[in-house]
Amino acid sequence: MRILVTGGCGFIGSALVLHLVQDLGHDVLTLDALTYAANPVSLAPLSDDPRHRLVEADICDPKAVHALYTEFRPDAVMHLAAESHVDRSITDPGAFIRTNVVGTQVMLDGARTHWDGLDGAAKAAFRFLHVSTDEVYGSLPPDGFFTEESRYDPRSPYSASKAASDHLARAWHETYGLPVLITNCSNNYGPRHFPEKLIPLMILNALEGKNLPVYGDGLNERDWIHVEDHARGLVAVLEKGRLGETYLLGGRSVRNNLAVVKGLCAAFDRLRPEHAPHDRLITYVADRPGHDRRYAIDPSKAEAEVAWAPTKNFETALEETVRWYLDNEAWWRPIREGRYTGERLGLGATKAS
Known part of the structure; x- marks a missing residue:
């Protein structure tokens, strides 16, 4: 297949692109604006692979997007590009509305024009997969689980913008017949995760002997899915x-934030015992505004209908994630030292004309 992936230099996107090309042999065009959280180094294993091409373009640019549809003629689109950090959405909501809402509309319009021009089997086979988050559903009671029937109840500018993008994708299917699929995932973890998110931030802070800041009482619960399980689920x-x-994709691994941080500390105690105990670095900070208390996903529909299930054990994979960061300083060190942006175009990215 020829697959157009947006946001393919991000955390989840890069795992997906590597899986599509290396494991499944598809031809992939990665469209990425290469903003702060995108890292072309994540796709370095594909730098000489003729099955992959990276193009620097903005999904909010209709001219660039339509040109790529026309040139590449994808059999499928997997739309992951998004602003995704809740804290940033609180301080700069406009950027989230632009990328997550307007950008999704541009991608859907481009897909519709492309799809309308296809004939026969190609038109019947085309798919547009919109990738979203469980945060659109708001906060759960202590014993609840999100399902595909859960009511939308976003609580942050980020989750509200993703909820809007979900509604757009669904509307393009209902109004225009565009062959759309939607996934909502739980919190991802694993290699190549930009270090503003909980797990990589704690790993790098622990490695450098810095405080491990935990919001509020640390008992906010999240369902964790390994990024490689998620990539398989998307396919x-x-x-x-x-x-x-x-389809909801979750890891069946609900943990509160404090338990996750303590698990990371325990992994560091085993891997770097000279600095133990690492839990002495845990500090509690003022809670995030609008911080949802609990997310948890019931992935039964995906398990039953598309023959997918998470395979990673959380505690084992968490320690493997720590090992990855310990072994891959060349990936994360430029980010921590602010040398990141100047290295963006060194791995074969071309700019959209």
Whole structure:
């Protein structure tokens, strides 16, 4: 297949692109604006692979997007590009509305024009997969689980912008017949995660002997899915999902934030015992505004309909993630030292004309 992936230099996107090309042999065009959280180094294993091409472009630019549809003629689109950090959405909500809402509309319009021009089997086979988050559903009671029938109740500018993008994708299916699929995932973890998010931030702070800041009482719960499990789930939904349907992808690994941080400390105690105990670095900071208390996903529909299930054990994979950061300083050190942006175009990215 020829697959257009937006946001392919991000955390989840890079895991997906590597899986599509290296494991499945697809031809992939990665469209990425290469903003602060994108790292082309994550796709370095594909730098000489003729099955992959990286193009620097903004999904909010209709001219660039439509040109790439025309040139590449994808069999499928996997739309992951998004602003995704809740704290940043609180201080700069406009950027989230632009990328997550307007950018999704531009990608959907480009897909519709492309799809309208296809014939026969190619038109019937085309798919647009919109990738979203469980945060659109708001906060759960202590024993609840999100399902595909859960009511939308976003609480932050980030989750509100993603909820809007979900509604746009669904509307383009209902109004124009565009063959759309939607996924909502739980919190991801694993290699190549930009270090403003909880797990990589704690790993690098622990490595450098810095405080490990935990919001509020640390008991906010999240369902954690390994990024490689998520990538497999996205492909399964693309290949087997029913058009117009939503599928929730979760890791069946609900943990509160404090437990996650203490698990990371325990892993560091085993891997770097000379600095133990690492839990002495835990500090509590003022809670985030609008901080949802609990997310948890029931992925039964995806498990039943597209033959996918998470495979990673959380505690084992968490320690593997720590090991990855310990072994890959060349990936994260430029980010920590602010030398990141100047290295963006060194791995074969071309600019959209």
